[in-house]
Amino acid sequence: MLVGSLAITLNLMSVALLAFFIGVVVLSVSAPLCFSKLSHFTFRIRKLALWLLATGPWWIGAICVAIFWPRLEGGMSASWIANFAHWHHADLFTFTSWHGLTLLVCSLILTWMLVVIAIQSRKKSLSMDNLLELCDTNEMPNHNSHQVYSLQLTIPTAFTSGLLSPKVYLTTALQKQVDQQELDIIIQHELAHVRAYDPLFKMIFALFCRFYPKSVNNILMQHYSLLTEQMADHAVTHFHDSLDVAQTLINVAKLQQKLPINCDGMQLSYFANEQISQRVYRLVSPLEKTPVLALVVAIAAFIGAPLFAVSTVDSFHHFIETFFTH
Template identity: 35%
Template sequence: MLIDTSAILLNLLNIALIGLFAATLLLSSLSPFFARWATQLSAGARQEILWSFVAAPWLVGILCALLFLPSLAESESAIWLGRLAHWHHPYVFYLDSWHSAVLLFFVLGIVYVLVRSGLKAVRHTNALQILTRLSQTHSGYGDIGRDVVVLDSQAPAAFSAGIFLPRCYVTTGLMEQVSETELGIILDHERAHIRHKDTEKKLLFSLFASLYPKPVARGLNRLFSLASEQRADAQVCTSYGNFDIAQTLVKVARLQRCFAGNLHPAMVSHFAADDIDLRIRALVFHERSQLPPWGYCLLFLGVITLFSTVGVDALHHVVEAAFSH
């Protein structure tokens, strides 16, 4: 049993975790509506909103702990918060209680996710090293740049990959079947991914999204990947025509077959992937950039925080009542 300051800190951490779980459940139930709304935004605005969505449970957890803090400190300002956010025995923390089990479960979950992601990153790096061994010199392929790795493979594919030092990869099988202009479009697209640090962002985003149930996490990762591809397409539009990019996209999609191998999807950006029809529609109809509706987002965050705070208090009373009987 812990008493006083250490107990208050552990109880606050427990409150934050319960608030985090409550917010995750609420946001998961709203994810289908969120996905339909997010697809109406431009690629850049969609990415920012998606980052906010996956980070929201963590922020809500912190806000819940702050709302409970006055009642734990028995402050006079806690009077109006008493019915909304009240925590029993704030100065005591039992190491054999359900509160301790929640903390242990969370720590083990975080360790599991980090270890699993680390192992996938190692396999990804090893797979890239094997692919690089298949690379050829650039002679005979024109001036494609030193940042491009040419793979000796008949499978038509182009992608950017790598965590700390991402590079562009293109196969000889693809280069032999596209024109010089099409190859320029493909390489500019992959270079745009590297400039935007998309491989690193996709990995970090997938870590945040892993807090959600698997079906929800898959949908969020898919939306984020699509937004990354559309941003790269928009970057290429500054040098090539929209219809030329769309035609190249269709051609490569027809040529390309499954080429990912052992590369982890969260660490790779393929040229012809992620809802080709939506990317072509954005190119043809000239998608305009939009600003994320941050006012509505802040209001939504406040509502989620309020419901999560109520959920923390309700869950606490329910579990305490169950254990006391």
């Protein structure tokens, strides 16, 4: 048994893990309601909402620890804190208790998940490296500073690959089947991904989403992929008419109907890979601002989630103690 500051730290870690678990459950249940309203938000608000959802369990755990910590040290005794935080005997920690078991099991699970993610990411990276090595790759003229490359492939596609130094790749098959204006639209779209470092942030976003159930994880990734594509589409409208951009999306989508490439790679951003109808609709009918009511509801939901998690930590804690030794 441990007593004192170390025991408090380990108990707080168990609080964080418990709050993390509660956050995953709460957000998994409430996420479908959020998804149905995302289309009413502007790009900036949607991006913030998706990142808050993806990282939600982590900041819920952090908020719970931040709330409990001053009470444990005697630095805060406000009554409203006491109404939520009912943690007892925090200065005692036993490795054979459910606290110790929770820390051990969760540490093993987290380590295993990180190893699996690292292996999968490495495999995808090697696959892309092998593809680029096997194909004849040439830097396209007039785009030297942006690193736009022509890829000798019979598949009509364009994509952005790379984390810290992303590059744009357009296959020769695609270049032969589009006119000059469409080609420039495609290049400007991919350069928008480069400037935003979308492959890097898409991979980070995917890492956070892996802690959700598979169904929620897939929906989160679909919404984030759609958002990055729509933001890149919007960036192109500074150089071309939105109707021309929409028509190019439709034309390239027709060319890619039988595309035998997995377009869901977490380190890639493809042009015209999915959800074309929604992207075309947003180009034709851009959203100028987020409705106030939708914004208020979203803010209330994000404030309520950590408070609910904090209020249930102690109840769930004592529920566990009815079956396990503390």
